[in-house]
Amino acid sequence: MPNLTEACILTGEEYKDFGYDREYLERIMKKLLAFGCGNVVVTGVSFDNNEMGVACFNGESGKYSEFFHKRFKGIYCGAGDSLASAFTGALMNNIGFEESLEIAEKFVSDAVRFSKENESRWYGINFEYAIPKYIEMI
Numbered sequence: 001m002p003n004l005t006e007a008c009i010l011t012g013e014e015y016k017d018f019g020y021d022r023e024y025l026e027r028i029m030k031k032l033l034a035f036g037c038g039n040v041v042v043t044g045v046s047f048d049n050n051e052m053g054v055a056c057f058n059g060e061s062g063k064y065s066e067f068f069h070k071r072f073k074g075i076y077c078g079a080g081d082s083l084a085s086a087f088t089g090a091l092m093n094n095i096g097f098e099e100s101l102e103i104a105e106k107f108v109s110d111a112v113r114f115s116k117e118n119e120s121r122w123y124g125i126n127f128e129y130a131i132p133k134y135i136e137m138i
Contacts, residue, residue, distance in 0.1 A: 001041045001042075001043060001080070001083070001084050001087070002032075002042060002043070003042070003043045003044040003080060004028075004042055004043070004044045004045060005044070007028050007029075007032060007042045008028065010031075010032065010035075011028050011031035011032060012031075013027070013028050013031070018046070018049075020047075021047070022047075022055075022064070022066075025042060025045065025055050025064075026057065026064055028042065029042060029055070029056075029057035029064070030057065032057075033057065033059050037059070038059045038060065039056065039057065039058050039059050039060070039097055040056060040057045040059070041054055041055070041056045041087070041101060042054065042055050042056070043080055043083060044080075045066060045068075046068075046071065049071065050070065050071055051068040051069065051070065051071055052068065052069060052070075052071040052072075053066060053067050053068030053069060053105055054066065054067055054083070054101060054104075054105050056097070056098060056101050058097055058098065063098070065098045065101070065102075067101060067102045067105040067106075068105075069105065069106070069108075069109035069112075069113075070109070070113070072112050072113065072116045073116075074116065076112050076115060076124075076125045077123060077124050077125070078124040078125050078127070079108050079111075079112060079125055082107070082108050082111060082125060082127045083104050083105065083107075083108045084104075086103065086104035086107040086108065086134060087100050087101055087103075087104035089134075089138060090103045090104060090137075090138050093138045095138060103134070103137045103138060106133075106134075106137065107127075107130050107133070107134040107137070108125070108127075108130075110129070110130040110133060110134075111125045111126055111127040111129060111130040112125050114126050114129040114130065115129075
């Protein structure tokens with residue numbers, strides 16, 4: 001589950017911070033699929049300054065999906081790890097690939113939003129706040 005920077009390094013694609021399109025992402029994800037993985041998720045995806053999210057490519061169905069939330073200014077350490085953990089937890093509960101990613105993205109979005117609104121925490125995201133809603137979703 002690489003972020004966009006890592007995905008570009010792995011595939012040899014030129015990294016674009018902004019100004020890319022879905023075709024660019026799909027090309028990167030198809031190159032990642034060629035490494036032998038069944039599905040691909042790329043984090044840190046954004047088509048404008050107002051949203052941030054994830055994109056995925058289901059290698060079995062060939063379906064491309066993306067899930068976004070409002071972009072919050074700042075750096076939120078642990079967001080990627082929390083996303084991977086929530087995604088894995090949903091998969092382990094027999095939830096499908098795309099729906100698991102959507103649930104994980106909502107979980108991280110809620111945690112980042114709460115962290116932003118309650119800036120007393122000096123490290124990481126406040127993922128504990130988002131756990132009850134996550135449990136309801138899975």
